[in-house]
Ligand SMILES: [Fe+2]
């Protein structure tokens with residue numbers, strides 16, 4: 001499923017020793033706190049994958065790589081996106097940190113040799129979830145929100161919701177995210193808002209208000 005062209009992991013990745021090499025490559029790319037978060041996401045995603053019948057190996061790899069570009073500067077993200085033809089939306093031009101998900105997915109494919117489209121989708125969609133995502137992408141989105149080092153007030157309730165179903169977990173995590181954006185006067189992506197409304201109300205044009 002994986003191979004890597006990075007100097008620290010030049011052999012195909014599959015077994016335990018390969019996972020150690022992937023962890024080492026990720027650790028060398030991230031500050032300590034971010035690496036701790038990434039490990040938490042990988043472990044949480046692996047557990048949810050086991051619960052919901054997804055590939056635990058894919059969940060682990062997606063969790064490890066999802067924030068591989070999270071520590072890049074806005075200019076680095078913009079330059080990479082433009083140099084690699086990823087395109088930059090108006091929202092991303094205004095808030096380049098949003099690009100870390102799409103840039104991360106591109107690097108996972110081209111630097112770490114990830115070919116599984118579900119892993120790439122999970123990395124790409126972990127900041128802006130949309131309708132129709134795979135279960136693996138939902139799992140990584142949820143794990144990113146509820147991993148143990150997260151401290152937001154609704155974390156335990158969101159984790160409990162994720163134990164009941166992926167839909168309930170997504171709804172709870174989206175609600176917390178939208179509430180956070182609302183508190184900071186930020187506008188959510190329309191596709192993410194439509195997903196939340198459909199999950200909450202069963203229709204994409206619902207009028208559920210966040211308080
Ligand atoms: Fe992220």
Ligand SMILES: [Fe+2]
Nearest residue numbers: 041066067144
């Ligand atoms: Fe993250």
